[in-house]
Amino acid sequence: MKEEITEHTQIIFKSYSDLVEQEIEEPLWAFVLDKENRLYQIDSIPFYTSLVASNDIVFADIDPDTKQLVYQKTVSYSGHSTIQVVMNDECITMEEVRDIFTKMRCVSEVVNEDFFVMDIPEDIDYKQVKAELDRLEAEEKIEYAEPSLSDVHRKQTEV
The missing domain is CATH 3.30.70.330 (RRM (RNA recognition motif) domain)
Structure with missing residues (x-):
């Protein structure tokens, strides 16, 4: 039986939004897949952030200044x-x-x-x-x- 992933965290996505025509920081919820390797599965629908969708697996790292998890790259696209x-x-x-x-x-x-x-x-x-x-x-x-x-x-x- 597959183990259920229950630990959630927020990841900050920094990008330029064409919709609001400015730089934004959007927090998205994600499941912690592998904390050691910093892999997370998006569990939100992005409001403004482009090129990422629900269930995508992403790599995020801690920002040394803010101590927040910040998106670095998408590792695997979900098809959503x-x-x-x-x-x-x-x-x-x-x-x-x-x-x-x-x-x-x-x-x-x-x-x-x-x-x-x-x-x-x-x-x-x-x-x-x-x-x-x-x-x-x-x-x-x-x-x-x-x-x-x-x-x-x-x-x-x-x-």
Whole structure:
């Protein structure tokens, strides 16, 4: 039987966010996989950080000044994707939009009253999710970005 990983820690991700147009430091929760070798599995949906997604395995090191764990590199990609969604239309609620994607098994987390992020697991057909995102965007109900689109999902949408 596989041992359950239960120890959590926070890792600081430093990057430039195109969404907020500034340098950011975003803390993400992660499971401790191997403390000695500083390997962690992301257990959050990144709000602003690009090129990392839930379940990715990352290497992080202690910053000598702040004593915080800071992301250094991704060791293994999970196949998950992260999508940022901004609400545009007051005729549809955020909950209605989130429900559409929940039915497709996409977990989401609210950032503020008009912005949420979604985690797309690797076994989800992204072509269907993208079709719904494109429809809602064409109807000017949302705008969306794909800051971390996995190779699996990218291939599903190639023509």
